[in-house]
Amino acid sequence: MAETEQNTSALIKAEREFVVPGDKIVSSMEYLPGRNTFRDGDSIYSKRLGIMHLENHVISVVPLSGGYTAQVGDMVVGEIEDVQSNGWFVNMQAPQSCYLSLSGVRGFVRPGTDLTRIYNVSDLIYVKVVSVTNQGIGLSMQDDRARKLSGGKMIYVEPVKVPRVIGKQGSMISMIKRRTGSNIVVGQNGAIWLQGGDEALATTVIKMVEKESHKEGLTDMIEKFLNENAPPLPANQLPSTTEASPEAESENNLGGQIEKYGNEEN
């Protein structure tokens, strides 16, 4: 215990303190530089504008601004950009090119299969990041959560606001799902897919979370807003649902194709 006390006193910046690039956080070899920090000599400095965070002797900076930085293991929402002979290029708001290889697809795909029948251009997928290299980002569908997103619509929020949209232990997003009746998938890259229920209201609420993210008691504020605006009858919001349904149907057919490919293996 005494050791911990001594360590904390060596910190120049406190937990949750605001830092800018180049700010010295600690001058000690007892700590390790984590995300968005770097070591120079004995000291650890911030690499980005954000908030200092200390966990198990690892110092990191939680960014307040900036685009999506891919991390292995992230689940992201992306749109198929191009179909190649051996996989798909996916647009997921990252600065590198993102590629889903055929080997990353679940199940067996018979050689010579037309890949557009699995995923075609403009299809949406929920996919996992498995590699980040100079060559680009590698994606894979080999995760229980990964799937094709049929129908619905996409909205985008700033990637740094994603934790706020999800909320602590998913409190925010589950409330929005429950009250709007929408099916929502949030990607770490800030791309959010919505389907069914009151899509328009869900969009408004998510945009509100993004815009008001600096306010305290946000969850209460959103809950109040939903109480006022989410009527117990989502039926009066039908236009948005009917609009999406024909598209959803046709995409579902394509979705069935994958199931077929998946089954061939068994």
Add this chain to the structure above:
Amino acid sequence: MKRIDGRKPEELRQLVVKAGVLERAQGSALVKLGRTTALAAVYGPKRLFSKHQQIPNKGLLEAHYVMLPFSTDDRIRPGTSRRSTEISKVMRLALEPVLFLEEFPRAGIEIHVAILQAEAGTRTAAINAASVALADAGIPMKDLVVSVSAGKIDGEYVLDLVGKEEEMTECDLPIAYIPREKKISLLQMDGDMPLKDVKGVMNLAIKGCEIIYEKQKQALKERWIDQVKTTIV
């Protein structure tokens, strides 16, 4: 010695730094040094769509400096000029050393600086604004870059030359400075001076940079402080 605008030799013009002034840019900043006003916007890192420009192991920094037509007494012809091309380049070279460009292979970061009003020291104001805008955009950096010019008039070192002083000085010496590493990333010299004086003028400029550095950090803090409490760590 009394200067044209009544400042002390080692005194900066009135300095205003604001971060996040543009809604649409990913990062932005406004720097006013006296009447010289620079507005910077940063975009990226993003996919670079002229493939031959992509660098396989690091990102590409593009800097664009432009003086707006109404920024001076005589209207400036819009578009690039020999001068703006030069300043764009020195701005890029001054900022590149602090960026972790190797984190964005094949990507590009764009900086655009517009001079809204010019009265000496536009390149230094541009670098100051660009570095705040880069930090505001959340780009990984080793430090902020600070820039100011200094010179020597009537045997005395003077900081932050303005107007007529640029003609009176023996030498106009703009520098860009990386405070944390105590390194200089831009050093230009317009005029002639013995080495002893160059050192003296540089030291004065570095002192000026330290003041601007604090202002830059303050501006970023003011811009983001209301987000600090509620961010989920």
